[in-house]
Amino acid sequence: xxxxxxxxxxxxxxxxxxxxxxxxxxxxxxxxxxxxxxxxxxxxxxxxxxxxxxxxxxxxxxxxxxxxxxxxxxxxxxxxxxxxxxxxxxxxxxxxxxxxxxxxxxxxxxxxxxxxxxxxxxxxxxxxxxxxxxxxxxxxxxxxxxxxxxxxxxxxxxxxxxxxxxxxxxxxxxxxxxxxxxxxxxxxxxxxxxxxxxxxxxxxxxxxxxxxxxxxxxxxxxx
Ligand SMILES: *Cc1c(COP(=O)(O)O)cnc(C)c1O
Numbered sequence: 001x002x003x004x005x006x007x008x009x010x011x012x013x014x015x016x017x018x019x020x021x022x023x024x025x026x027x028x029x030x031x032x033x034x035x036x037x038x039x040x041x042x043x044x045x046x047x048x049x050x051x052x053x054x055x056x057x058x059x060x061x062x063x064x065x066x067x068x069x070x071x072x073x074x075x076x077x078x079x080x081x082x083x084x085x086x087x088x089x090x091x092x093x094x095x096x097x098x099x100x101x102x103x104x105x106x107x108x109x110x111x112x113x114x115x116x117x118x119x120x121x122x123x124x125x126x127x128x129x130x131x132x133x134x135x136x137x138x139x140x141x142x143x144x145x146x147x148x149x150x151x152x153x154x155x156x157x158x159x160x161x162x163x164x165x166x167x168x169x170x171x172x173x174x175x176x177x178x179x180x181x182x183x184x185x186x187x188x189x190x191x192x193x194x195x196x197x198x199x200x201x202x203x204x205x206x207x208x209x210x211x212x213x214x215x216x217x218x219x220x221x222x223x
Contacts, residue, residue, distance in 0.1 A: 024211030
């Protein structure tokens, strides 16, 4: 087996039933994704719309593409026709822009609400109180081309497991608090990356996003 196939098998075996693995392939070449695809992986996460679209065009059409990175409103059009899940929805402006693009494509696009819980200022995501206010305004009932599937979040980047665990618990609480607003299709809690996914799973994650552990370190200088 290739290294990628080995790592996929290892991560897959460590996940309980009901936890979905998103293989985060951003910056990695299509050959790496083909290897993962040959090993049976079908869900891939990318963080740049143009790169995602190019890979979509080149690679097998049974792949489910997730957008996980910060998304600018003027780039939604690159991915709107085919994207399976936009995990990084972090503002009212972006939400409403996705609604418009989805309507143009005559699709309903699944999204996750990205919530800011990390201690770093720089991390993206909605402030939970602002998100609550937006939901309470009835916004989502007007947006018929968007289906809110759940919550996504990124824990603080630290070796202190207590801090990381606390962030994941907070995300789980946000998920539980929002669920009554959206009903049964609100079933996804996306949290956990290469360094921390076992803690995320222990805290109730239903979807982990694992990149470097599967594909190796990323080289941003090549892009
Ligand atoms: C890059 C990225 C990941 C994967 O990170 P690794 O540490 O390589 O596993 C997961 N989630 C988001 C939002 C990312 O941007």
